[in-house]
Amino acid sequence: MMDQTRFSALLSAYGADPKRWPQAERPGALAFMENNGETATRLMAETGELDGLLEAARAEPPSAELAGRILAAGQAQARFAPEWARLAAVLALSAGLGLGWGGASLGGASQSDAAYAMAFSSFADPAYEELVDFIDGEGR
Secondary structure, X not given: OOXXXXXXXXXXXXXXXXXXXXXXXXXXXXXXXXXXXXXXXXXXXXXXXXXXXXXXXXXXXXXHHHHHHHHHHHHHHHHOOOHHHHHHHHHHHHHHHHHHHHHHHHHOOOHHHHHHHHHHHHHHOOOHHHHHHHHHHHHO
16 A cells, blocks of 8 residues: 555656556555545646656757767867877876886885884794794804
């Protein structure tokens, strides 16, 4: 059985024309209209106004001539891209890469960064214990 909330949602989604309602929902909605005439009529009128406005605002598809002119204008612009635009893109890319690499080499790692990296990287090395044993054996 359809209630007012579901009927309102159906109208909001599909409009006031019962032909647009889903087949599965249509019998319940029509039964709601019969049993709740005044409420259904009011909701249908509100939705019908919006349907009318949407129909009136519908735009006509463009003519074939207009579509052809738009496509031709786009192709003409693509063919005449300025040469300087390609050169500017290459220069910007080169400058960015050069500054990135140059800046990275200027910073360097501090001693504390190096000590931190060495301290934690040694735990991942399986030969660490062997190296420590070797050094301890040589030092005695």
